Amino acid sequence: MQAxxxxxxxxxxxxxxxxxRKGEITEVRGTDGEPPYLVQFEDGHEGLIYPGPDTVIERQQQH
Structure with a gap:
Protein backbone atom coordinates (compact mmCIF):
# COMPACT_ATOMS: atom_id res chain seq x y z
CA MET A 1 0.00 0.00 0.00
CA GLN A 2 1.29 3.45 -0.92
CA ALA A 3 -0.05 6.91 -0.12
CA ARG A 21 -13.57 5.68 9.94
CA LYS A 22 -12.33 8.27 7.48
CA GLY A 23 -9.48 10.73 7.66
CA GLU A 24 -6.72 12.54 5.85
CA ILE A 25 -3.12 11.38 5.75
CA THR A 26 -1.04 14.21 7.21
CA GLU A 27 2.33 12.45 7.29
CA VAL A 28 3.87 9.40 5.62
CA ARG A 29 6.55 7.89 7.84
CA GLY A 30 7.51 4.89 5.72
CA THR A 31 9.75 4.94 2.67
CA ASP A 32 8.31 5.47 -0.83
CA GLY A 33 4.77 6.13 0.45
CA GLU A 34 4.56 3.02 2.62
CA PRO A 35 3.06 2.87 6.14
CA PRO A 36 2.93 3.92 8.85
CA TYR A 37 0.70 6.94 8.24
CA LEU A 38 -0.22 9.75 10.59
CA VAL A 39 -3.95 10.34 10.06
CA GLN A 40 -6.25 13.19 11.11
CA PHE A 41 -9.66 11.52 11.45
CA GLU A 42 -12.98 13.27 10.78
CA ASP A 43 -13.81 13.26 14.51
CA GLY A 44 -10.67 15.30 15.26
CA HIS A 45 -8.54 12.49 16.62
CA GLU A 46 -5.09 11.86 15.22
CA GLY A 47 -3.38 8.51 15.10
CA LEU A 48 -0.47 6.57 13.66
CA ILE A 49 -1.76 3.60 11.71
CA TYR A 50 -0.51 0.59 9.82
CA PRO A 51 -3.45 -0.08 7.46
CA GLY A 52 -4.89 -3.57 7.22
CA PRO A 53 -6.94 -5.33 4.56
CA ASP A 54 -10.05 -3.41 5.63
CA THR A 55 -8.45 -0.09 4.54
CA VAL A 56 -8.77 1.81 1.25
CA ILE A 57 -6.62 4.77 0.17
CA GLU A 58 -8.52 7.37 -1.85
CA ARG A 59 -6.03 9.45 -3.83
CA GLN A 60 -6.31 13.23 -3.69
CA GLN A 61 -7.52 14.87 -6.89
CA GLN A 62 -4.73 16.16 -9.12
CA HIS A 63 -5.53 19.38 -11.01
Whole structure:
Protein backbone atom coordinates (compact mmCIF):
# COMPACT_ATOMS: atom_id res chain seq x y z
CA MET A 1 0.00 0.00 0.00
CA GLN A 2 1.29 3.45 -0.92
CA ALA A 3 -0.05 6.91 -0.12
CA UNK A 4 0.92 10.56 -0.13
CA UNK A 5 0.11 13.44 2.19
CA UNK A 6 -3.41 14.67 1.45
CA UNK A 7 -4.81 11.28 0.44
CA UNK A 8 -7.97 10.16 2.20
CA UNK A 9 -8.02 6.92 4.14
CA UNK A 10 -11.18 4.87 4.64
CA UNK A 11 -11.16 2.09 7.24
CA UNK A 12 -14.19 -0.17 6.92
CA UNK A 13 -15.87 -1.44 10.11
CA UNK A 14 -14.82 -5.03 10.78
CA UNK A 15 -18.05 -6.21 12.35
CA UNK A 16 -21.76 -5.44 12.32
CA UNK A 17 -22.44 -2.16 14.08
CA UNK A 18 -18.83 -0.98 13.90
CA UNK A 19 -18.68 2.37 12.10
CA UNK A 20 -16.32 3.14 9.24
CA ARG A 21 -13.57 5.68 9.94
CA LYS A 22 -12.33 8.27 7.48
CA GLY A 23 -9.48 10.73 7.66
CA GLU A 24 -6.72 12.54 5.85
CA ILE A 25 -3.12 11.38 5.75
CA THR A 26 -1.04 14.21 7.21
CA GLU A 27 2.33 12.45 7.29
CA VAL A 28 3.87 9.40 5.62
CA ARG A 29 6.55 7.89 7.84
CA GLY A 30 7.51 4.89 5.72
CA THR A 31 9.75 4.94 2.67
CA ASP A 32 8.31 5.47 -0.83
CA GLY A 33 4.77 6.13 0.45
CA GLU A 34 4.56 3.02 2.62
CA PRO A 35 3.06 2.87 6.14
CA PRO A 36 2.93 3.92 8.85
CA TYR A 37 0.70 6.94 8.24
CA LEU A 38 -0.22 9.75 10.59
CA VAL A 39 -3.95 10.34 10.06
CA GLN A 40 -6.25 13.19 11.11
CA PHE A 41 -9.66 11.52 11.45
CA GLU A 42 -12.98 13.27 10.78
CA ASP A 43 -13.81 13.26 14.51
CA GLY A 44 -10.67 15.30 15.26
CA HIS A 45 -8.54 12.49 16.62
CA GLU A 46 -5.09 11.86 15.22
CA GLY A 47 -3.38 8.51 15.10
CA LEU A 48 -0.47 6.57 13.66
CA ILE A 49 -1.76 3.60 11.71
CA TYR A 50 -0.51 0.59 9.82
CA PRO A 51 -3.45 -0.08 7.46
CA GLY A 52 -4.89 -3.57 7.22
CA PRO A 53 -6.94 -5.33 4.56
CA ASP A 54 -10.05 -3.41 5.63
CA THR A 55 -8.45 -0.09 4.54
CA VAL A 56 -8.77 1.81 1.25
CA ILE A 57 -6.62 4.77 0.17
CA GLU A 58 -8.52 7.37 -1.85
CA ARG A 59 -6.03 9.45 -3.83
CA GLN A 60 -6.31 13.23 -3.69
CA GLN A 61 -7.52 14.87 -6.89
CA GLN A 62 -4.73 16.16 -9.12
CA HIS A 63 -5.53 19.38 -11.01
Missing amino acids: TVGDQIHIHGRSVGMAD
